Amino acid sequence: MRKTTKAPVTRRLAAAAAALGSCLALVGPATSAGAAPADPVPTVFFGDSYTANYGIAPVNHQDSEKLLCFQAKENYPAVATRHLADKGITLDVQADVSCGGALVHHFWEKQELPFGLGELPPQQEALKDDTRLAVGSMGGNTVGFNRILKQCSDRLRGDEGALLPGGPVDEDTPAAKCREFFGSGDGKEWLDGQFERVGAELEEMLDRIRYFSPDAKPVLVGYPRLVPADTAKCLTAAPGQTELPFADIPQDALPVLDQIQKRLDDTMKKAVADAGADFVDLYDRTGSNTACDGANRGIGGLLENSQVELLGQKLPWYAHPNEKGRDIQAKQVADKVQQILNR
Template sequence: MRKTTISSRSRRLAAAAVALGSCLALGVPAGGAAAAPADPVPTVFFGDSYTANFGVSPVNNTDSERGWCFQATENYPTVAARRLKNKDITLDVKSDVSCGGALVEHFWQEQQLPFGAGTLSAQQDALKADTRLVVGGMGGNTLGFTSILKQCSDKLRQPSLLPGEPVDPDQPAGECKDFFESQDGKAWLDYKLDQAEGDLDQMLQRTSYFAPDAERILVGYPRLVPKNTTKCLTAAPGQTELPFADVPQDALPILDAVQKRLDDRMKQVAADNGADFVDLYAATGSNTACDGANRGIGGLLENSKLTLFDQPIPWYAHPNEKGRDIQAKHVADKIETVLNR
């Protein structure tokens, strides 16, 4: 992994040198950027279920295969664009290709939809030469966060609509803390984090290739588990299940540490590629799944706003409407900063 990272950084340094030479030749100050344009900004949103805002209803494209992306009509890209419009910053959203279940590799490869519903083209196909802003987040599915949750929960291991398998089904769910702190579990986590980092690096490089004049904003994930995990031992108002169901309390810091490690990798990849980063993890410590009425994350088995085959679908630790609005605020603030610098 280290050799690959050094190689990719070397390529980026070379590309930066070429770009610097071009700027000097054109008389443009190095590092300079125009103010926010008066015209609408051609924009593409990409990402996984956290960009699509799985669980928020209604969903887009219910009459097509894209309905299986569970992309909310009022997802954070839509809400962020509306917030910006109120500040006289208009995004001309050409595409929002975010889709539940997307791996980072689905930025450049087709995505198979569930239940044999078909395939979607690579998300990078939405990028054009005139794209000026690219925003979104991915990485959690490549990391395998669903498998981590299933490793720690007997309830999630039962047949359900949540896809994926535990990391090691032979290991008891109640012993997941020991598993992830053991040699095998630690090695698996390190490998998956390296994979997510490498794929994100390739994704941002591809974004620069297909939309060379675009500002790029990588959006991190909101925090799921609070620092004080005793808050997770109380059900949210109106709920009977605990926020993390039967995940043992001693495993909750493991989940948080894994999420923080992914956040740090995403932040570093963005910096290495000259992209901007929205650090939602750092901004949402008071809106975790365990913060009761202030929670911005729906509990693992708390019913979301969606149904499938006439059955309610749980949030599975995705942003609820409050969390969606928090995402939209921070993303809109970052877009405004980027377009005005």
Template sequence: MTTTRRGRSLLVAAVAVVMCAGAAPAAAHELARPEPVSTVFFGDSYAANFGIAPIFGAWDLNEYYCFRSEENYPAVAARELAEQGTTLDVASDRSCGAAVIEHFWTTQPLPKGKSKPPQQEALGSETRLVVGTLGGNTLGFVQILQQCSQTFRNLDAVLPGDPVDPDDPAEQCAAFFTVGAGRQWLDSRFDTVETELGVLFDNVGELSPHAKAVLVGYPRIVPDNFVKCQIPAPGRKYKPLADIPTNALPVFDNIQERLNDLMRAKADEAGALFVDLYAVTGYNTACDGDDRGIGGLFETSQVKLLGVPLPWLLHPNTRGRDIQGHHVATAIQHTLRT
């Protein structure tokens, strides 16, 4: 029988007894068996890794419309940990594309009348580890992109959302989000993220009082050098951020950094661990050519819907997913040892 790499890794991680040479009883030399860690993953399309094939649950539309990859960062992190001798007993991966924070405790509607139950239903008193990514959709990443890209406005988007103000020209979006009604809208979204992340952590503490929580941030999309975003990736037709105005790129980056800081602060406040992907992905942005860890806005992803290839919509590609998985695995090792 051929043993897969994953099978070998899990076998190594499951070894519980090491026999020592000599005449002493085996029990005297028995090493402590590392217990598998009961784990629940949660999150949105960045945890589900939208755009990476294959999609989990092709036989079930309630699962399929989450566009959760079978090879998402939870799966990558679990494999890396198994290779290091830490086994995660993954009770459930509830990550689902388009999830907002409140879908942690409320039902998430999906296309075609389908839905997903609250993600927190997977938690229990036996849960020891809760890991995931939520916040970007509550903030309104899609609405911000719609506000700044006229091309995106004119397409039937895969993700739900409309421009914040369709009457305000896309080329003016930098000013729109800096002053006036657009800035007020953005500030209100940040207030909602702050409040709802607090509820999420409170619910984790109530449902799984013995669990350690890990909140995973979002990888950086726009680099320090905005000029790089004016050049299509090798072999690609469109610029990574398409027609989003150049003067809007620092505004978008500031919004993402502000969200990152807020997520870190709420994790710290709750005694959870924060994985700061923004800080470690400055050279793997959507605009970093062959080194990009983010698929361009209209760059073709690995996934098709009804035979039509879907764009990445600024989600991590396989390189970016591997970066996510590695840093999440490292964070989990750290939090389990403390």
């Protein structure tokens, strides 16, 4: 098994967090005519920051060891569970182990927390013999989307991007050359290798869900679209904001980011199809709610302040779903789960 671990950490906050020491231990589709299950459905939610809904306050402090997972109390698993309850479908949530910074292999390997504040067990340990649903988003960190963003942004290569794990793919290539870098040569070769890894690891993850929970229905949740088809919309700040949605990323690089995200969506679809699992395709349903859609945006701008504050400092959204985006995620997930249970 591979053993590499990464977790988000801000350079600007690291010194303060270290000083806190032990104190930081705190810290859709139509349904069929079938009847909904009468008994609660044992469910496990897993995933990365898009399942945890990084950026939405308040953060879940119930498990102090997981504070730095930035798991929102009102993340899409919680909201989707309520939507389903309103429809007469009760989920018995056995666990929500989603954590910011999680890579696909953290489903079966430990995830180290920043600042040396411990580690989390593999997410698969939440699965039980009687688990019937396993739902979550994985793949974005493994493909290296944070590193791709840094490859395209000088600002993210500095302190403003310190929360994002990893550095640019090639720090010697200027951010302004992002489009060319990923179009050929070493950049294209690196990207091809990343997608090969994502496909293989998603396949392994889905196999493990079936192994540990033989009766479970795996549901892989895709990622909402970040960049619109018309990138000219990204040249205007959202209402009430001063930063552009993608900060200093060149406009000619934005279609490249969208192509990479579409390729990830297709890779996830293939893994799900091969495994006979289910997929929630958010990319295809969020073209009007990208980071550049102004008041309708479901994605917080790259350097727009999120709702989360740590040590008195607001953290950026880093292109994660805001409350509107979270609600879109929750509705699509609830609709898919209802469809599955009514088969």
